[in-house]
Amino acid sequence: MSTSFSIPDVSDPMSRHPKAPAPGEPFRLHHNLCHGCGDDAPGGLHVTVYAGEGFATTAEMTVEKWMMGGPGVIHGGVLTAAFDEVLGTTPLIIGTPVVTGHLQVDFRKPIPIGTTLHFNAEVVAKERRKVFVRATAHLGDPTEIVASASAIFIEIDLKEHFGKYADSASLSRP
Numbered sequence: 309m310s311t312s313f314s315i316p317d318v319s320d321p322m323s324r325h326p327k328a329p330a331p332g333e334p335f336r337l338h339h340n341l342c343h344g345c346g347d348d349a350p351g352g353l354h355v356t357v358y359a360g361e362g363f364a365t366t367a368e369m370t371v372e373k374w375m376m377g378g379p380g381v382i383h384g385g386v387l388t389a390a391f392d393e394v395l396g397t398t399p400l401i402i403g404t405p406v407v408t409g410h411l412q413v414d415f416r417k418p419i420p421i422g423t424t425l426h427f428n429a430e431v432v433a434k435e436r437r438k439v440f441v442r443a444t445a446h447l448g449d450p451t452e453i454v455a456s457a458s459a460i461f462i463e464i465d466l467k468e469h470f471g472k473y474a475d476s477a478s479l480s481r482p
């Protein structure tokens with residue numbers, strides 16, 4: 309699979325799902341042990357994603373000591389997992405359950421332990437089952453982007469993909 313991709317110039321029609329949370333409201337957990345959002349995930353990120361306007365979402369994550377990679381700064385894999393969670397939840401705004409196909413991250417500035425990361429994400433296009441999503445992160449000043457990510461998520465049939473675990477996964481629907 310290619311290591312880079314371009315977003316299609318023309319998207320399939322998209323509309324906000326009628327049951328998507330209102331702007332400012334959180335998406336429900338997709339299950340309580342999810343490493344990204346689950347309340348009961350040991351060592352989880354505990355990220356909550358909120359619906360924004362249109363096809364946009366926001367999220368916040370406190371950068372805790374256990375997330376350290378280089379001395380005093382976040383580990384790149386932890387940041388990537390946080391982007392995966394934020395980006396992967398965002399297609400629910402159009403009512404589409406997905407899994408990650410391809411995710412790329414640009415690490416632009418060191419992110420200190422003890423800060424709060426603010427994420428802004430949006431679905432930018434859909435092409436058949438592929439959903440193109442991008443996001444940025446900042447530390448409080450939206451003009452100072454510290455990291456950004458873009459991804460292709462692939463629409464799935466929850467029952468087919470998760471088998472007997474589909475019931476808990478289906479909680480992810482908006």
Ligand SMILES: CCCCC/C=C\C/C=C\C/C=C\C/C=C\CCCC(=O)SCCNC(=O)CCNC(=O)[C@H](O)C(C)(C)COP(=O)(O)OP(=O)(O)OC[C@H]1O[C@@H](n2cnc3c(N)ncnc32)[C@H](O)[C@@H]1OP(=O)(O)O
Nearest residue numbers: 338392393396397405406407408409410436460462477480
């Ligand atoms: C495991 C944790 C999952 C958690 C998600 C839970 C519930 C999901 C519901 C809602 C989501 C809610 C919240 C989500 C929150 C966080 C998100 C975390 C998400 C993850 O962390 S999830 C774990 C990592 N993820 C995987 O575990 C995927 C493993 N993988 C597969 O299961 C298959 O590989 C699959 C299904 C991806 C495709 O398989 P398939 O056979 O169904 O589809 P097919 O190959 O026909 O491709 C159809 C079209 O997608 C294009 N395409 C395919 N693969 C691509 C790739 N890699 N890059 C770019 N494009 C790709 C093709 O090129 C074609 O495009 P075209 O239409 O242009 O031909």
